[in-house]
Amino acid sequence: MKVNIKKLNPNAVIPTYGTPYSAGCDLYACVDSDLVIPAHTTVKVPTGLAIELPEGTVGLIYARSGLATKRHLAPANKVGVIDADYRGELIIALHNHSNDDQVIAINERVAQLVIAPVYQADFEEVDELSETVRGAGGFGHTGTK
DSSP, X not given: OOOEEEESSTTOOOOEESSTTOSSEEEEOOOSSOEEEOTXXXXXXXXXXXXXXXXXXXXXXXXXXXXXXXXXXXXXXXXXXXXXXOOSEEEEEEEEOSSSOEEEXXXXXXXXXXXXXXXXXXXXXXXXXXXXXXXXXXXXXXXOO
């Protein structure tokens, strides 16, 4: 799938896929110098990029597993949503869950972008919903005893 991308900053790095079967492409910090994220705070990390997602898709911003498990850095909103009609800069709100300040280096990979299909519902109000075996069971309902 062709996706148009625009560098808003000449130092921006075009997203890359780590392997031929990677679902997410890496997004890179576009900063002029190392960026400190103090403990237990959120910092907006610019990518220097704008993207034109194809109609009928959404861009989903996820944590990079290494940053999350080793350095406790993850998107503040857990999963970022980029609508297909958004044309502004991709900015990653990165939260430091650790007790130590963390440093993001120039061109460091800070998140991953997954492009997925999206469906908009045509909601129809009804008096009753169809019955299922599960019914209204929620939170832990299908767990083992």
